[in-house]
Amino acid sequence: MKLWPAATTLVNLLDRHSRRESTPLSSLFTTGAAQRRLRLLELGSGTGMVGIAAAVLLGASVTVTDLPHVLPNLQFNVDANAGILDLHGGSVDVAALSWGEIQEMERIGRDYDVIVGSDVVYHDHLYEPLLETLRFFLLGSEKKVVFLMAHLKRWKKESTFFKKAKKYFDVEVIHTDSPCNGSRVGVNVYTFVKRGGENLNSLS
Template identity: 30%
Template sequence: MPSNESLDGATVGGFKSSHKPIHSFDLPQLHRKPSFSELFQTLSLLRLQPPSWDTASRPSTEDDAQGISRYLTRLIGSDLHWFYTGVNEEEAEARIETIHELASKRLAERCGRSAMPQMIRTWTIPASEFSNELNVELCEPPLTGDSLGLKTWGTSFVMARKLEELSKQYLSHLLCKYAPGSHDANTKVKVLELGAGTGLLGITAALLWEQDVVLTDLPDIVPNLQANVKKNGLGENTSSTGTRASILDWTNAENSDVFSQNPEDKFEIILVSDPFYDTQHPGLLAGVIPKYLKELDGRSRVIVSVPLRDAATRAMKDDFESLMKKSNYELLVHGRERCLDDWEESAQDENDSVYCWWSIWKPIS
């Protein structure tokens, strides 16, 4: 049975769809044998939308989170036998399956991101003086093991929204679109994203900059990354040119179809967002960048953003900064932006935000 969970102003079990907290006592009680329609609408209203790290869209707090979880558990365990009344057996079983499936989803949403099933999210990049509003649609599979690249992290969204501001101020010498008074066609520039994850930053760059971007990550991340590239109308051709996803392991950086010894095949812009999850990562990234960045007499640029979640990530950021300077890269500009993640169970609280450090580097010629 199709499941359409969008409802407008429905009143169910005594409460209306709103941002007001819901109590389990407000929900249709099973001993009263609520109808399929009533339970369906209730489960739709209980949906916790995945946050997009924009405070206005953060879900409201439930006054009775434990009670609602118990209610959902009881609903999953109920045989809903009264659904068989007045309809044929096939229809009743389809309705029961729909309610159990929705109740399971609502329960998973309350267990944190790692328990949630595959989801499709749409990320909105506001219009600017250069571009119309942009909507990027991404698939996030269920998280498995340590495949953190299957999730869209807050830093990539912050940087995707900031991309045109940075482009105008610091990349106009490479991207004609942002040069003052320029009416020239955009000169083609090679762009690489390292550790692209679900691809939000790289896909946004490809669409806003109107440039081909190579988005790279580990082998288990790339299939979903490639699907997201195609989902947004990119990478439709099968040639080696155009926006595409490719495997690039930082521990074996030269064993990738993206790598080339030819200086002309290297990249003018490298993008990196939220790259550090282990103390070895700053050194690996600082070692990969020179293998892929075109020198261009110091005109090439590297944009790196790191969320400062805790003392460990701050230390890794400092380590990376030191290594880049030792490797003959100049820190042109840096700043901080507030970002939010939905990883923690307490993600509903906007006070859980962290700051991401962003930086733009150039090679010293």
């Protein structure tokens, strides 16, 4: 299972935030529910590194998700880190989530404060399923939910995803890494939040 550059960027930001350094995440990971742990959902988790790191560094309750055939390795990685998760008060659940599949989305529910994803804008045939998933979790929630996405631009066609996304969400770049490993561009970190007054009913 490959570790993508954007995942490293997110983990580094989480680490800096946990050490109380000033980062763009400082306001993002502050909830009004002081009596409960932060709840995160990770899309396209892959190895689960970002979700596991978030649980450890933030003491968060995290649900990591991916396609069914990825789950055994994902669960293995979660189990391998059980000790450090317990030590830091975090928890990680593993669940199947095929983007755009309403039954799977309803099964894991909408009770999250932040949705995270790294290098999820990759295959163009998945742009619409990903947007359907984001509409479900961000527009369908009664509270403000933020999608935090780390992304390394590779192709011009990716602009199609962002153009479509801006029909439903306010999209902002909150952090940019310097290029490395021969790349001409660095990883961008975006926030997506629902635009004012929109809800699921307005999508029909």
